[in-house]
Amino acid sequence: MKQTLLRLGSPLVTFAFVLLAWEAAVRLFGVPNYILPDVSQVVTALYRGYVDGEFWPHLFFTMKAMLLGYCAGSLLALILGGLLAEAPIFERFVFPLVIALQSMPKVALAPLVIVWFGFGIESKIVLVALICFFPIFINAIVGLRSVDPNLVDMMKAFGCSSLDIMLQVKLPHAAGPIFAGLQIGVVLGLIGAVVGEFIASTQGLGFLIQNGANALDLGIVFAGLVSLAVIGVTGTQLLRFLHARLVFWDRKSATSVAS
Amino acid sequence: MMAHAAREQMQDMASATTDRNVPAVLLERLHVTYATAAGPIPAVADLSLAIEAGSFVSVLGPSGCGKSTLIKVISGLLAPSAGRVELNGAPVTGPRPDVGIVFQQPTLLPWKTVLDNVLVPLRARKAPREEAIARAEEMIALVKLKGFERNYPFELSGGMQQRVALARALIHDPPVIVMDEPFAALDALTREQMSLELQRLWSHSRKTVLFVTHSISEAVFLSDRVIVLSPRPARIVKDIRISLPRPRTTATMADAAFAAACDELRRQLYAVTGAGER
Ligand SMILES: Nc1ncnc2c1ncn2[C@@H]1O[C@H](COP(=O)(O)OP(=O)(O)OP(=O)(O)O)[C@@H](O)[C@H]1O
Ligand SMILES: [Mg+2]
Numbered sequence: 438m439k440q441t442l443l444r445l446g447s448p449l450v451t452f453a454f455v456l457l458a459w460e461a462a463v464r465l466f467g468v469p470n471y472i473l474p475d476v477s478q479v480v481t482a483l484y485r486g487y488v489d490g491e492f493w494p495h496l497f498f499t500m501k502a503m504l505l506g507y508c509a510g511s512l513l514a515l516i517l518g519g520l521l522a523e524a525p526i527f528e529r530f531v532f533p534l535v536i537a538l539q540s541m542p543k544v545a546l547a548p549l550v551i552v553w554f555g556f557g558i559e560s561k562i563v564l565v566a567l568i569c570f571f572p573i574f575i576n577a578i579v580g581l582r583s584v585d586p587n588l589v590d591m592m593k594a595f596g597c598s599s600l601d602i603m604l605q606v607k608l609p610h611a612a613g614p615i616f617a618g619l620q621i622g623v624v625l626g627l628i629g630a631v632v633g634e635f636i637a638s639t640q641g642l643g644f645l646i647q648n649g650a651n652a653l654d655l656g657i658v659f660a661g662l663v664s665l666a667v668i669g670v671t672g673t674q675l676l677r678f679l680h681a682r683l684v685f686w687d688r689k690s691a692t693s694v695a696s
Numbered sequence: 697m698m699a700h701a702a703r704e705q706m707q708d709m710a711s712a713t714t715d716r717n718v719p720a721v722l723l724e725r726l727h728v729t730y731a732t733a734a735g736p737i738p739a740v741a742d743l744s745l746a747i748e749a750g751s752f753v754s755v756l757g758p759s760g761c762g763k764s765t766l767i768k769v770i771s772g773l774l775a776p777s778a779g780r781v782e783l784n785g786a787p788v789t790g791p792r793p794d795v796g797i798v799f800q801q802p803t804l805l806p807w808k809t810v811l812d813n814v815l816v817p818l819r820a821r822k823a824p825r826e827e828a829i830a831r832a833e834e835m836i837a838l839v840k841l842k843g844f845e846r847n848y849p850f851e852l853s854g855g856m857q858q859r860v861a862l863a864r865a866l867i868h869d870p871p872v873i874v875m876d877e878p879f880a881a882l883d884a885l886t887r888e889q890m891s892l893e894l895q896r897l898w899s900h901s902r903k904t905v906l907f908v909t910h911s912i913s914e915a916v917f918l919s920d921r922v923i924v925l926s927p928r929p930a931r932i933v934k935d936i937r938i939s940l941p942r943p944r945t946t947a948t949m950a951d952a953a954f955a956a957a958c959d960e961l962r963r964q965l966y967a968v969t970g971a972g973e974r
Contacts, residue, residue: 585803590799591799592820595791595797595868598820601820609805609806684807685807685848686849686850
């Protein structure tokens with residue numbers, strides 16, 4: 438109990454300290470609020486945005502693009518990763534292309550994606566999917582490939598089918614790396630959504646931030662940033678939780694119970 | 697339906713084991729050569745061996761001589777380059793339901809409970825669930841792990857994990873069990889206890905066991921017969937009968953006859969590996 442409080446409390450202390458330092462710096466050095474808004478200004482912007490309600494459509498837009506793109510991207514990554522890990526011939530033909538694509542900064546594709554998929558949410562979904570695809574894809578392949586061959590031999594010796602081996606051995610084994618990929622994917626996917634909104638959009642948190650900056654209303658800019666951070670943190674924490682829950686055997690140290 | 701067929705097949709195998717004329721394991725002029733980038737590596741060369749049903753046979757040999765290769769061929773995981781492999785008179789062409797295997801490592805699935813790990817061979821044959829679970833619980837009790845059914849492998853000690861692997865190898869009641877250095881990763885004391893337990897299990901069921909080990913005393917303690925292999929490629933260089941009375945106990949280990957048998961075997965091994973006596 439005390440441990441949990443400490444774990445949840447410690448980051449809050451750091452957080453409060455940063456806010457205090459920020460506020461103090463703005464006041465002490467008289468920083469103009471078109472360079473750095475003070476904390477109260479950000480809070481006001483957040484309050485107005487979410488209580489009066491004009492932020493909600495933007496938040497939903499970004500979240501929708503993020504969710505759909507992320508699901509599509511990770512699903513595709515898992516399927517293609519599974520195929521590639523299982524079929525060596527497939528690997529010879531497709532893998533070089535994948536490596537070439539991977540070493541290219543995906544945000545550079547954003548203008549092209551917008552030309553192809555328009556100014557609406559579709560282009561953002563595609564961008565998110567494209568960017569979060571790679572870490573999940575690569576991790577799926579590495580995870581499936583790194584399975585202990587002795588476990589596979591054991592399953593074969595006891596008469597298990599290839600499907601059994603895939604579902605009962607390879608997939609659970611790859612779950613750890615896949616979750617690591619999924620976690621990276623959240624952060625990268627969010628970048629995709631925001632970049633898409635920066636380039637061409639009439640909605641979304643990225644659009645909100647850019648508009649705020651253009652109007653030199655940094656309160657709104659920071660409110661947008663905070664919103665993005667909340668989405669990112671929520672997403673990663675959710676995955677971290679699922680990871681610990683589903684891949685329970687990976688826990689390095691056991692906990693002992695004092696009775 | 698399939699489970700029924702599998703059980704019937706297993707029963708056939710079981711009845712075959714009572715036929716003393718058909719060896720449980722038959723290897724004839726067996727050759728295994730691995731093809732590697734650096735050229736072919738002969739691992740087994742012209743090896744012939746017949747193992748009588750119901751006997752406990754140990755295989756000893758220098759490291760890298762081809763013992764694991766032999767185990768893989770018998771369990772159908774590796775096709776020989778040449779020669780015949782038969783189990784109870786039927787040729788081995790792939791993994792078979794009438795062989796149980798225990799590897800050097802426990803090779804348990806970390807994400808499955810003890811019960812589910814033990815169930816793997818029965819699930820593979822789609823055995824009826826209720827029956828399978830009852831049988832698994834029986835096996836878990838047999839290896840003295842009652843109460844650990846719902847635990848995960850990482851919650852068990854090395855010796856306990858290896859006992860789970862043993863229960864898994866026994867669950868489908870195979871007449872033949874092959875074991876590849878099953879106790880190698882255990883400490884000396886646990887190892888001795890596992891030997892005792894293995895003997896107990898074997899004397900109940902009288903299965904045919906092929907047991908690969910590096911331990912001379914383990915081989916002498918458990919076996920009816922010890923096969924000594926040459927360095928790679930493996931050939932049989934000695935075939936020794938151990939006629940110490942059974943059941944053998946910890947007292948047997950202190951016996952002069954036991955010591956003499958170990959000594960004899962050690963001498964043979966040294967002669968084979970060319971290490972000489974020191
Ligand atoms: N997959 C493989 N590919 C190529 N060569 C192999 C392979 N597995 C084994 N070998 C070769 O075959 C020989 C026999 O290997 P094996 O694993 O059967 O030895 P072993 O007697 O079990 O050794 P140890 O006592 O160390 O376990 C080794 O010398 C090795 O070089
Ligand atoms: Mg070996």
